[in-house]
Amino acid sequence: MSIDMMNPGVKKALRITKKITFFFLKALGIFILLLLVFIGANLTKIDRTPYKEMPYYRTTMERIKALKNTPAPVVSNQTDSIKAGWGKADFTPNHPVHLAGYGDRYGNSVGLQDSLRARAFVFDNGNRKVAMVTIDLLIVPPTILAVIHQQLSTIGFAKENVYFSATHSHNSVGHWGSRVVGRLLAGSYEQSVVDNIARAVIRAIKQADQTKEYAQLGYVKINAKDLLYNRLVREKGIVDPWLRLLKIKKQSGKVATLFTFAAHSTCFASERKPISGDYPNRVIQLLEKSPQIDFAAFFAGAMGSHAPIDVPGGNDYEQLENISTKMSALVLDKIDSVSTKANKQLFMRSLKIDLRAPQVKISEDWRLRPWLFYALYGDYPAYITALRLGDLVFVGTPCDFSGELVPQFDAVSQRKGVETIITSFNGGYVGYITYDKWYNVNEPETRHMNWFGPYNGAYFTEVIQKVIETM
Known part of the structure; x- marks a missing residue:
C-alpha cells in the first residue's frame, strides 16, 4: 500500500x-x-622524557639539598628511654554505606564484619613528641587529613610531627571523595563521615598521649613469603616477603606491636560486601586476644604490586581466616624473643615532592590532558614523610608503593646503620608507583592508576634513598 x-x-x-x-x-x-x-582535543601522546631532564626533578632535588643542610637532632643521653603510649577510637558507621574500594559500583554495604578504628602511638623523648596513626581506611584521604590538621593543635600536636598510614581495606567506609574520581572510588561525599573519622583520629592520639610510659623498642623481620604473591606480573616479578614488626615494651610490662605487610587488604572480593577492616583487623583481633600482646596496629606496607594468598576453592571468609591465622601465628611465635632496648632517637622530616604532569593512559601511547585529570580528581600536594624512631626509619609514601622497589633501599639503610620500613598512604595520593619496566603492562595498576609516570619507580626510589641519607 x-x-x-x-x-x-x-x-x-x-x-x-x-x-x-x-x-x-x-x-x-x-x-x-x-x-x-x-x-x-583532550588526548595527547605520553611524555617519555627521562625524569632527570624534567623541571620537577630539579625542583625536588633542590629541596633535598635544603633538607641535608638541616642536620638530624643529636641525642646526648642514649641510656635513657623514650616514652610511648597507644590508643584507639571507633568510627564504625551505624548504617549501610558505600565502601571505599567499590564506591558507586556495588551500592551500599551489606552487614558488618568488624568495627573500624583509628589507632595511634605517641613517642616522646623529652625534646619532641611524635604520633604515628593508622586508620582502617582505603587510604588517608586529603579531605580527612585537612580536618585532622585543623584539630591537632587542640591536643598539643603539630602536623609536622604526625606520621600517617592506613590499613587499605577496600571494605571500609567511603564518602570522603569530593571530586568525580573520589566519588567513583568511594561513593558520594558526606561531610559528617569525614568529620567523624577525623574526630576518631584525634581521640586516638589523645589517648595515646595520656598513656605514655617509659618504654623500650625492639624490631624483627619475619619471612612470610607464603602469604602473598605478585598480582601485577605474577612469577615474572619479585615480592617483598617481610612481615616487619616493631615491639614496644612499657616499663609496666605492657607490650604493643606495630606491624607492616605488603599484601593488599582485599580478602573480601565477591559480590557480598560487608563493612570490614579485612585481614589486618582480624590479625589484630587474634593478637590482642593472646596474653603476649596488649595492643596492635597495622600500617600498610609497600602494597603496590602484591595480593594476599588465595584459598583454592575457598570463599572470602576462608581466605580471610587463612591469612589472618597464619600471620598472627608468625607474630606470636616471635614476639617474646624480640629483645628490646632503650633509645631516645626521635625526629621526623617531610619533603614536598613535585611530579610530572598527570598522564592518565587510555592506551600504551596516549593519555588524557592534565587539565582534565585535575578537573576530575583535584590537585593535591604530595610529600614523602620520614620518621626516625630508634634504629628504624619509617618512610611514608603518598601512593600504592610497590614492594618490588623495596630491596633497592637495603644498601643505603645498611650504610646508615638503620632498618627502613616503607609504608603507603601518608595523606596524599598519586596512584600506583611500580617498577618502571612494567609501565606498559596492560593491568589496572600500570594502565589506569599510574597517573604520573613514566619513570616514577626510579624517581621515587632515588628520592627516598636521599631522604634516608638525611635521617
Missing part, C-alpha cells in the same frame, strides 16, 4: 515518526561529532 492510499491519521503519524527519527539521528550525529572533537 502506498502512503497516498493510507488513512490520513496513519499518514500523519508516519510523517511525525520520520521527523522524530530524523531529528534523533541528527542529534546523535552531532553528539558523536562533539564527543570525537572533545576526545581529540
Whole structure:
C-alpha cells in the first residue's frame, strides 16, 4: 500500500515518526561529532622524557639539598628511654554505606564484619613528641587529613610531627571523595563521615598521649613469603616477603606491636560486601586476644604490586581466616624473643615532592590532558614523610608503593646503620608507583592508576634513598 492510499491519521503519524527519527539521528550525529572533537582535543601522546631532564626533578632535588643542610637532632643521653603510649577510637558507621574500594559500583554495604578504628602511638623523648596513626581506611584521604590538621593543635600536636598510614581495606567506609574520581572510588561525599573519622583520629592520639610510659623498642623481620604473591606480573616479578614488626615494651610490662605487610587488604572480593577492616583487623583481633600482646596496629606496607594468598576453592571468609591465622601465628611465635632496648632517637622530616604532569593512559601511547585529570580528581600536594624512631626509619609514601622497589633501599639503610620500613598512604595520593619496566603492562595498576609516570619507580626510589641519607 502506498502512503497516498493510507488513512490520513496513519499518514500523519508516519510523517511525525520520520521527523522524530530524523531529528534523533541528527542529534546523535552531532553528539558523536562533539564527543570525537572533545576526545581529540583532550588526548595527547605520553611524555617519555627521562625524569632527570624534567623541571620537577630539579625542583625536588633542590629541596633535598635544603633538607641535608638541616642536620638530624643529636641525642646526648642514649641510656635513657623514650616514652610511648597507644590508643584507639571507633568510627564504625551505624548504617549501610558505600565502601571505599567499590564506591558507586556495588551500592551500599551489606552487614558488618568488624568495627573500624583509628589507632595511634605517641613517642616522646623529652625534646619532641611524635604520633604515628593508622586508620582502617582505603587510604588517608586529603579531605580527612585537612580536618585532622585543623584539630591537632587542640591536643598539643603539630602536623609536622604526625606520621600517617592506613590499613587499605577496600571494605571500609567511603564518602570522603569530593571530586568525580573520589566519588567513583568511594561513593558520594558526606561531610559528617569525614568529620567523624577525623574526630576518631584525634581521640586516638589523645589517648595515646595520656598513656605514655617509659618504654623500650625492639624490631624483627619475619619471612612470610607464603602469604602473598605478585598480582601485577605474577612469577615474572619479585615480592617483598617481610612481615616487619616493631615491639614496644612499657616499663609496666605492657607490650604493643606495630606491624607492616605488603599484601593488599582485599580478602573480601565477591559480590557480598560487608563493612570490614579485612585481614589486618582480624590479625589484630587474634593478637590482642593472646596474653603476649596488649595492643596492635597495622600500617600498610609497600602494597603496590602484591595480593594476599588465595584459598583454592575457598570463599572470602576462608581466605580471610587463612591469612589472618597464619600471620598472627608468625607474630606470636616471635614476639617474646624480640629483645628490646632503650633509645631516645626521635625526629621526623617531610619533603614536598613535585611530579610530572598527570598522564592518565587510555592506551600504551596516549593519555588524557592534565587539565582534565585535575578537573576530575583535584590537585593535591604530595610529600614523602620520614620518621626516625630508634634504629628504624619509617618512610611514608603518598601512593600504592610497590614492594618490588623495596630491596633497592637495603644498601643505603645498611650504610646508615638503620632498618627502613616503607609504608603507603601518608595523606596524599598519586596512584600506583611500580617498577618502571612494567609501565606498559596492560593491568589496572600500570594502565589506569599510574597517573604520573613514566619513570616514577626510579624517581621515587632515588628520592627516598636521599631522604634516608638525611635521617
